[in-house]
Amino acid sequence: MNKKLTIFLHLAFWGYMFLSPLTYMRGTGITLVNYLSNCVAPLLMMIVFYLNFLWLTPRYFVSGKHRYYILINLILVTLFGIAQNYWMNYAHELFYSVPPPPRQFTFIDFIFFVLRDIINLAIFAMMATALVLAFRWQHNEDARLEAEAARSEAELKNLRSQVNPHFLLNTLNNIYALTAIDQSRAQEAVLQLSQLLRHILYDNQEAEVALKDEIKFMESYINLMKIRLSGNVDVRFDSRVTRPDLRVAPLLAVSLVENAFKHGISPTEPSFVHVLLSTDENQMICQIENSNHPKTEEDRSGHGVGLEQVQRRLDLSYAGRYEWEKGPTADGKRYISKIILHI
């Protein structure tokens, strides 16, 4: 809330409070002296309010010293309540030459009026505290939301930069081996790796990249995976893209492709990994299909980390605008993972 508005609201409220004695003074006649003597009530309320607003609540209530807060307030409102009534009686005698109203004040009446004033004052104390707490809560909430926004931004950045370092190490080792075996293939592989790194280092820093760049990246990635595999694996990558300039979140599908290579390939049996990327009017579809060779129980290290990351990134970037189906087919021989983005 801005400062001017706050000050205006405080002034308006207390202006109203200080004018209110006029309404019940009509019976006794409005004079300045009379008015001023009646202003004692709102004045005490104001003191109680601001004492609580500026000092007691921040100093004692918020920091958990509730006992001091209650004790000081009790003393305050009791003293003020009694003082106010003595003053009113005194003022009556002072300003009205006429004796007090015909009805005689008894002690019980006095107690009753004191109690009324104490409760009034206490309500102001509580009001001040409630206001302070409300402001503080609002403030904390703002800070919390801000922190959360910053965190998801950082998280998104972090998730984007996750290309498995093992992949890089393994690829380099394979290229090293290639240089001893087949130099032209080694050259080709270095080129692919360089393209892939360029995409990760530069394009990937943006929240979204052109689909055609993403496709080039996937091609490099899959080609580099291929050189690690033996001849019994059938790897295919197709793209049927009508909107090559579509902006998409980078490196989303690559975790799934990585998974497909990790879980879909058996060293002893024929295996395949097929990747299809396509777009139409308002959606982008990425389908990854691989032969299903589930890992044995003891070999589940790091299982599901990649998938969790994909889930998180989809939630952060495409909340409510994506579908993701995954699972083995009915016969258990193939595993299909399909992401549809509505863009």
Added chain:
Amino acid sequence: MILTCAIIDDEPLAAGLLENYVKKTPYLNLRGTYNSAILAMRDLRENPVQLLFLDIQMPELSGIEFAKILSKDTKVIFTTAFSQYAVDGYKVNAVDYLLKPISYEDFLKSTDKALERFALSMKQDIYQRDRFMLVKSDYKLQRVCLDDVLYIEGLKDYVRFYMKDGETVMSLMSMKKLDEYLPKPEFLRTHRSFIVHMTEVRLVDRFRIVFDEVFIPISENYKEDVQTYFDQHTLV
């Protein structure tokens, strides 16, 4: 001496590189390359090789697991891209481990180490079987019967054999080398400068071994094996 060897690696290029290196190395004879430990299992059980290049990180059956079920006569050199596995590799008594990418230099160092181990164990077998060794002494070869040795003393670059009949034989050799060749635990190192023929020990006095007038000390470094040997033979 020629070593028969095999390669197991799930990545064809890594295996290809090792094949390339093996062919370059005259004392290695390649018997087979496998891209999975499962495929290699039957072959290697029926026809064990002497040296196996074994990748650690493989699906289905890891190199470490596979090494545990291998024949005792097969020595293993692990290959891995991740150094944290090296520790595990030594637990299964590997000759060495090679960190990818593997250079021919590193490869040769490891295979030389394996060759040395084979040469050593071959000699150990011969000494054990024939119960004697020939040692160089004053430009001559002298026969030392293992059964006649009481103890051996190390003197700088020389060792001196003390025989039962009071004779001594001097030879230019290091205690470390000699200790490796002698059968265990028949011969045990008890001190930096002493190896004792344990089956000939008659008396142990305040943890010193006594041969007639000579007291042979047992030092802190070698105490454990000697103590174990005595404990095993002590009547309680």
